[in-house]
Amino acid sequence: MIKQNYTIAENKLVASDTYRLVLAGKGTTDGEFVHLEIPGFYLRRPLSVCDAEDGKMMLLYKTVGEGTRVLAQQPAGTVISVLEGLGKGFDADACKGKALLVAGGLGAAPLYLLAKKLKAQGKKVTVVLGFNKKEEIVLEQEFKALCDSFALATLDGSAGTKGFVTDALKALQPEYDYFYTCGPMVMMKAVCSLLEGPGEASLEERMGCGAGFCYGCSIQTAGGPRRVCKDGPVFKKEEILW
Amino acid sequence: MVKDLSVNLCGLQLQNPVIPASGTFGFGLELAGSMDLNVLGAISLKGTTREARYGNPVPRIAEAPHGMLNSVGLQNPGIDVLVNEKVPALRKIYRQGVIANISGFSVEEYRECCAKADACEGIDLLEVNVSCPNVHGGGLAFGTSAKAAAEVTAAVKAVCKKPVFIKLSPNVTDIVEIARACEDAGADGLTLVNTFLGMRIDIVRRQPILANKMGGFSGAAIFPIALRMVYQVAHACKIPIMGCGGVASARDVIEMMMAGATAVQVGAENLRNPFACPEIIAELPAVMEQLHIDALKDIIGTV
Numbered sequence: 001m002i003k004q005n006y007t008i009a010e011n012k013l014v015a016s017d018t019y020r021l022v023l024a025g026k027g028t029t030d031g032e033f034v035h036l037e038i039p040g041f042y043l044r045r046p047l048s049v050c051d052a053e054d055g056k057m058m059l060l061y062k063t064v065g066e067g068t069r070v071l072a073q074q075p076a077g078t079v080i081s082v083l084e085g086l087g088k089g090f091d092a093d094a095c096k097g098k099a100l101l102v103a104g105g106l107g108a109a110p111l112y113l114l115a116k117k118l119k120a121q122g123k124k125v126t127v128v129l130g131f132n133k134k135e136e137i138v139l140e141q142e143f144k145a146l147c148d149s150f151a152l153a154t155l156d157g158s159a160g161t162k163g164f165v166t167d168a169l170k171a172l173q174p175e176y177d178y179f180y181t182c183g184p185m186v187m188m189k190a191v192c193s194l195l196e197g198p199g200e201a202s203l204e205e206r207m208g209c210g211a212g213f214c215y216g217c218s219i220q221t222a223g224g225p226r227r228v229c230k231d232g233p234v235f236k237k238e239e240i241l242w
Numbered sequence: 243m244v245k246d247l248s249v250n251l252c253g254l255q256l257q258n259p260v261i262p263a264s265g266t267f268g269f270g271l272e273l274a275g276s277m278d279l280n281v282l283g284a285i286s287l288k289g290t291t292r293e294a295r296y297g298n299p300v301p302r303i304a305e306a307p308h309g310m311l312n313s314v315g316l317q318n319p320g321i322d323v324l325v326n327e328k329v330p331a332l333r334k335i336y337r338q339g340v341i342a343n344i345s346g347f348s349v350e351e352y353r354e355c356c357a358k359a360d361a362c363e364g365i366d367l368l369e370v371n372v373s374c375p376n377v378h379g380g381g382l383a384f385g386t387s388a389k390a391a392a393e394v395t396a397a398v399k400a401v402c403k404k405p406v407f408i409k410l411s412p413n414v415t416d417i418v419e420i421a422r423a424c425e426d427a428g429a430d431g432l433t434l435v436n437t438f439l440g441m442r443i444d445i446v447r448r449q450p451i452l453a454n455k456m457g458g459f460s461g462a463a464i465f466p467i468a469l470r471m472v473y474q475v476a477h478a479c480k481i482p483i484m485g486c487g488g489v490a491s492a493r494d495v496i497e498m499m500m501a502g503a504t505a506v507q508v509g510a511e512n513l514r515n516p517f518a519c520p521e522i523i524a525e526l527p528a529v530m531e532q533l534h535i536d537a538l539k540d541i542i543g544t545v
Contacts, residue, residue, distance in 0.1 A: 001275075042309055
């Protein structure tokens with residue numbers, strides 16, 4: 001874990017209530033998520049890293065509360081304190097050759113960085129994204145350009161298969177040896193019970209420190225109490241007590 | 243001139259008065275890879291009970307203006323893991339003060355855990371938590387009654403050779419009365435204060451944010467109240483005080499010490515900024531210079 005100042009290079013509305021935040025700075029590209037300080041708020045906000053390269057990281061966030069609404073108002077050039085190198089992310093090495101990535105909503109964000117890693121390892125990647133409606137869709141073009149197979153579902157049927165990601169999965173019948181999922185808890189539960197074979201899911205919880213020492217985000221798992229911020233956020237499917 | 247930051251807590255010499263407060267710094271080990279722990283004055287380890295505890299259900303964290311609430315509920319691996327695993331592992335990399343923070347649900351549990359901590363070589367000082375607002379039938383129940391706090395103090399003192407500090411709750415009508423009762427029962431020092439019982443409601447979902455409904459409020463917002471309590475107790479008692487509550491800067495440390503604290507604990511600020519303690523320690527000499535202070539121990543209780 002390190003603390004660094006980054007400068008906002010871009011903070012732009014890219015979908016319904018959804019912003020793309022590009023931070024420029026001299027940090028690490030390790031870690032599953034970053035913990036951002038937001039002006040006027042006591043606690044930091046944890047956001048998954050969607051893409052990272054030397055000196056730059058890209059995050060996607062939705063304005064769901066006061067903190068993210070204030071974050072959305074920060075213009076390019078604003079300096080922001082970032083804790084980075086946090087969390088245990090997806091295990092790309094667990095996939096032998098054919099990966100299935102299933103996201104609900106902004107769960108697509110951390111799966112994009114994973115997809116890049118899997119492709120760099122020469123693996124076949126199938127991606128299934130689900131959204132409520134077409135106005136919420138993010139990363140469609142990016143995933144299409146990167147992956148071997150792509151499917152989309154929207155609840156209202158305004159794009160792709162009408163229904164849940166599980167409906168798109170049933171229609172697609174993808175081949176995979178390992179799956180990865182990120183999204184709302186209820187969606188990940190459905191995905192983990194539908195999909196056979198090994199896989200992992202990225203959980204979310206209200207956090208204090210974000211770095212594993214306050215024990216504010218500890219959940220019960222099959223293996224005992226685990227900190228979502230440090231032992232996770234990614235857990236093997238059989239560890240999660242839904 | 244080189245500034246003297248050292249203080250002495252009942253014979254325990256600290257290189258500086260800055261101590262991460264219990265529950266906001268784990269067992270130290272969690273942060274060992276991110277900073278040099280040896281710059282700290284001491285570490286107050288996460289509150290420990292006889293048996294391992296998971297604590298309360300999540301969500302356990304809520305935000306408030308200039309502060310936060312927690313309802314962790316004393317998640318810990320139990321006293322035996324503390325003394326046999328956590329402290330020996332910490333001692334391999336860390337040579338400054340180690341404070342064990344002990345909580346319990348009966349006088350007997352406090353006595354048993356404190357005896358084990360007292361016998362553990364790596365522990366320098368005991369902090370007895372009679373003030374946790376997040377567990378039912380324990381912690382706070384002992385800290386809101388002068389008689390019960392004195393009873394715990396006497397029981398623990400009877401089995402300990404190391405200095406025993408009692409960590410008091412601010413959720414009382416008269417903290418001075420309880421502080422005096424602890425002093426009379428033989429406490430070597432006091433830690434003031436634990437968190438304030440608070441609550442937040444999610445007005446969209448129309449239910450409490452914390453799964454446990456209520457939690458302990460801490461952070462910068464409570465600093466003036468904690469400072470006032472340190473000041474009142476320092477004027478009523480002779481034993482040393484570790485001041486705690488909303489401390490976020492070198493100036494806050496100095497203010498707490500002027501109010502009567504011999505050492506100062508930093509709590510919620512660590513959750514905003516894990517590097518708060520080393521940053522405050524690094525900032526102290528320059529602030530002392532501005533205020534014409536050569537030795538921090540000279541300002542203790544001077545107001």
